[in-house]
Amino acid sequence: MRNHDESTRRRFLGLAGSAAVMGAVPIVTLRPAEATPAMLATAIGNVVGAAVVRTGKVKLDVPPLVENGNTVPMTVSVSSPMTPDDYVKSIHVFNEKNPQPNIGNFYLGPQAGRAQISTRIRLADSQKIVAIVQLSDGSFWSASADVVVTLAACTEEVI
Amino acid sequence: MASALINVPARAKHGEIIEIKTLMSHIMEPGYRHTADGVVVPRDIITSFTCRYNGVEIFRTDLFPAIAANPFITFFTVATESGKFDFEWIGDNGFAETASASITVE
Numbered sequence: 001m002r003n004h005d006e007s008t009r010r011r012f013l014g015l016a017g018s019a020a021v022m023g024a025v026p027i028v029t030l031r032p033a034e035a036t037p038a039m040l041a042t043a044i045g046n047v048v049g050a051a052v053v054r055t056g057k058v059k060l061d062v063p064p065l066v067e068n069g070n071t072v073p074m075t076v077s078v079s080s081p082m083t084p085d086d087y088v089k090s091i092h093v094f095n096e097k098n099p100q101p102n103i104g105n106f107y108l109g110p111q112a113g114r115a116q117i118s119t120r121i122r123l124a125d126s127q128k129i130v131a132i133v134q135l136s137d138g139s140f141w142s143a144s145a146d147v148v149v150t151l152a153a154c155t156e157e158v159i
Numbered sequence: 160m161a162s163a164l165i166n167v168p169a170r171a172k173h174g175e176i177i178e179i180k181t182l183m184s185h186i187m188e189p190g191y192r193h194t195a196d197g198v199v200v201p202r203d204i205i206t207s208f209t210c211r212y213n214g215v216e217i218f219r220t221d222l223f224p225a226i227a228a229n230p231f232i233t234f235f236t237v238a239t240e241s242g243k244f245d246f247e248w249i250g251d252n253g254f255a256e257t258a259s260a261s262i263t264v265e
Contacts, residue, residue, distance in 0.1 A: 113176035
């Protein structure tokens with residue numbers, strides 16, 4: 001009985017020690033680089049050009065409050081019939097305050113059936129997310145969402 | 160080393176809208192982090208993901224460092240004919256992985 005206790009305590013200490021070592025290995029810090037709203041506007045401009053972006057048709061699902069910015073589930077859906085002459089061509093997602101304004105570009109076609117995509121993204125700060133959608137007629141539609149991030153991505157501090 | 164998880168329904172009715180879920184294991188190092196010595200950890204991400212249905216491209220994605228590690232992407236397509244879905248991930252440092260899944264359409 002006593003031996004058993006000791007062995008579990010020893011095992012626990014050993015595990016705790018190795019966990020502490022593993023925790024200390026990824027010593028990385030964030031460069032204070034940050035996209036600005038101007039960079040966001042430029043990135044959007046690169047996609048839409050001079051076209052007018054209207055709000056509506058697009059639904060951007062992001063949790064309003066996230067604890068961990070390293071994996072934030074995100075879903076973009078567009079109300080579109082997805083027929084050969086009226087479909088979603090592409091979905092572009094941008095952010096305001098990550099080091100880089102782009103998050104992802106998704107290219108669809110009428111064969112998708114349903115204009116909806118999901119992925120997991122990184123957020124370095126509480127900020128605004130913007131989704132821009134291009135329809136087959138060339139028009140652009142957008143939706144945005146504000147997210148509050150408690151633990152930012154890429155801000156691991158030196159221990 | 161790298162491995163993919165693919166979720167495609169094994170069978171579907173003709174014309175049914177099906178959901179495809181994909182996950183590729185990858186570190187997705189954003190390239191904006193520094194070590195304690197101030198050395199930049201070089202960028203290592205997947206930059207592109209493509210899905211082909213019997214050879215025809217049905218979905219494509221450009222990925223950026225803001226995509227979380229182990230990129231998980233889901234999308235939809237209409238089941239039109241039995242056959243194969245081919246998935247391809249391409250990234251930095253010559254990263255290239257493929258996976259496939261078959262479907263029976265009734």
